[in-house]
Amino acid sequence: MRVQILNNGEPLGSPITVLGRDAWALRVLIEAGKRGFSSIDKPAPRTAHYIFKLRKFGFAIETITEMHGGAYPGHHARYVLHSKVAILEGQAA
Secondary structure (H helix, E strand, O other), X not given: OEEEEEEOOEEOOOOEEOOHHHHHHHHHHHXXXXXXXXXXXXXXXXXXXXXXXXXXXXXXXXEEEEEEXXXXXXXXXXXXXXXXXXXXXXXXX
8 A cells, every 4th residue: 555644735745655564554543533543443463563563664553452341351552643645556455
């Protein structure tokens, strides 16, 4: 998937090509909007690693720690994309 990070509607830097599971994670972040997503919503192995790699590309992604109960209570991360992104090509990639 080829994308462009935007700043006030203007391109910020060069277009970026995101592939594989990284592209999947970026697409999920874009679709989730302000509510973000967690691996509880969209189970996937290594979600935190995909987010780490997207941040290295320059995407602004917030991590929110949420508590959960159940048989194995604890916490999980919810990720929210704050960068404005324009998909240039490969929407179905």
